[in-house]
Amino acid sequence: MSTQQRPRGTQDMIGEAAARFDHVIETFNRVRKLYGFGRVEVPVFEATAVFSRSLGETTDVVAKEMYCFEDRGGDPLTLRPEFTAGIARAYIENGWQQLSPLKVAAWGPLFRYERPQKGRFRQFHQLDAEVLGAGEPASDVEVIALAAQLLTELGVADRVVLQLNTLGDAETRGAWREALVAHFSAHLDVLSAESKERLAKNPLRILDSKAESDKALVADAPRIDAYMTAEAGAFFESVQKGLQASGVAFTRNTALVRGFDYYRHTAFEFVTEALGAQGTVIGGGRYDGLIGSMGGPETPAVGWAGGIERLAMLVGEPRATPVQVAVVAVGAAGEEAALRLLAGLRAKGVAAEQGWRGNLKKKMERAGKSGARIAVLIGEDEVAKGIVTLRDLGTGEQVLATMAEAVTAIRARLAGGGLKG
RNA sequence: GCGACCGUAGCUCAAUUGGUUAGAGCGCCGGUUUGUGGUACCGGAGGUUGCGGGUUCAAUCCCCGUCGGUCGCCCCA
Known part of the structure; x- marks a missing residue:
């Protein structure tokens, strides 16, 4: 294996592995059409600034996980580490606000320079569904219902649970965040080293710390519900009612958060126990602040991404499709x-x-x-x-x-x- | 980026406390059957034991490095 070897964290697939992969994509394409999501195509690489601005210069993804290079003209480019930033860029650049609310779906390779593990690769693949230009809670319900039906049709729904939370509106989120910082700052002595780091960079993330020493502190931490504005509370209520009406089961996880400030309101993850530390198969939420922060018109949006490899590992043997x-x-x-x-x-x-x-x-x-x-x-x-x-x-x-x-x-x-x- | 474990035919695995020519099943190729597959029997190909170095009379086995994988941390799909 010393001569020609695939780069670390990439994969070659054939036979059953490729068939599973294909099955996930085919099912996705079929189901997203049932919800009226059209296909969106965006480049696999973008100007580096598209990701560094949208994700935030200091985040791990930008700081140490992106595949960046200069092309022959010297332009700084980056292989996409996620879909949303590129889609948001396209929305702004092409004036797609005229088409809003815009329901789009995509799938393809993404790249992150990470330590590979089961279900984690340097070139990995995601399904993606987004609604751009809709601030109604019904759009949150729709994207989540799409994900739920996809999992059902893949036959993995019994091994996956939907965890749901809200981050509130900007006011709610800000107040809650302040309260969390105050709470954890008052107990620096018992806080784990990782969480001290988070306190400065990403305090909400302390809530899902795996460190034993943090558990008690996290349990006592202020909950967002105490800081919720009437509007934010009503929005969350509406999303939950909508999910119930759609027949989508969920559990509230008050520790489920998103680091980036542009995330508002709904946050959700479909999680399985079957994949070790890489338990999230689909993750998403509402990111009303993103497009505005990228220089576009203030645009509410909600969407999710799902790991194709992780889903492919969960599905059973795909029915063979031999010639007749x-x-x-x-x-x-x-x-x-x-x-x-x-x-x-x-x-x-x-x-x-x-x-x-x-x-x-x-x-x-x-x-x-x-x-x-x-x-x-x-x-x-x-x-x-x-x-x-x-x-x-x-x-x-x-x-x-x-x-x-x-x-x-x-x-x-x-x-x-x-x-x- | 940090810590731990693992690496033997295409695949799944053997190989005594370090000891001749590294084996088996499955798969692959050929034959038993010159116009008939799936079961059976016979035969064959296929390995620098991931790679490089070290210790030793002798290394798949012990040591170091490296590459890759796995598990966890960080982060995340």
Whole structure:
């Protein structure tokens, strides 16, 4: 492995792993259309400032996790570490406020220079759904319901719980934050080293500290509910009612927070126990302050991102999607007829392939492994008589069909469940 | 960036206290069957034991470094 090795934290996938990955994306694309989310395409790299300004210069992501480079013209660029900043930039740059409320979805690779672990990679992939230009709590409900249905359709809902919290409006958040700083500052002696760090940079994060020594302090910490403005309280209430009406179960987690100041109101995470420390499979919230802080019009927005690798690890064996028909040319005599038949089948939407190599036995072996339900044999005899031999690979029974009607006969049999019929 | 554990055929794993030529199952290739797959039997290919250095008569095994993975911290999907 010393010669050519993939970069740390990247992955090569084939077979089942690739199929799981693909299954997550296909399910996402299907479900997001049910909610009227169109596709948005944004670049994989952006001017570095797009991320450093939106995420904040001092955050870990910007300070030590971004893949930054200069292109040949000397422009500072960065491989995207998240979707939201690029989408927000595009919204501002292209005047998409005219289209608001804008419901968009994306998926693709993201890059973070981190220490890899299970479910954590340097090139990883996320699903993303955003509503831009809507401040109504119903839009929060909609994006969360989309995520919930995605998890249900992936068959992982029973192993994932939705944790919900609110960060309030700017006034609420500010007052709560002040109270938290005061509370933790009064107990510096027992605060863990990590949390002292957080106190300066990101005090809300102390709430989900894993340090034993912090637990008691965190339990006593002021709760946001005591600082909630009437408006913020009503908003949160409305989101919760909406989720109930939508049939989406959730639990309140008062320690669930977002570090960036532009996050307001709703914060949520879909969490599993099955992936160790990387338990969050989908995380999101409302970020009403972001687009304004990036120099755009003040624009309310809410959205989420979900880790494709993490979801792929949770889904069961994806149902295989083998070809339906294996065409077997027996000797040189059948080769052209086999190609004609393959073209005819595929044109009619029947998944079909042929094994190119080996004698009949080998080709049949390959046909069996392909998972096809029907093998079609075409050799000298068939060509001479203008027929094909259909073999049911499940039962082994064989019938003949005319070459001219082969495609319809095969389709009928695939629909009918076998050669009989 | 910090701490701990791990690294043997494509995959999952063996290999006595350091001791001949590093084995097995699955998979792959070929044959038993010159127009018939899945089960069976026979055979074959495939390893610089991640890489580099050290200790030793002798290293898959002990030591150091490095690369990669895993688990946790930070942070986060």
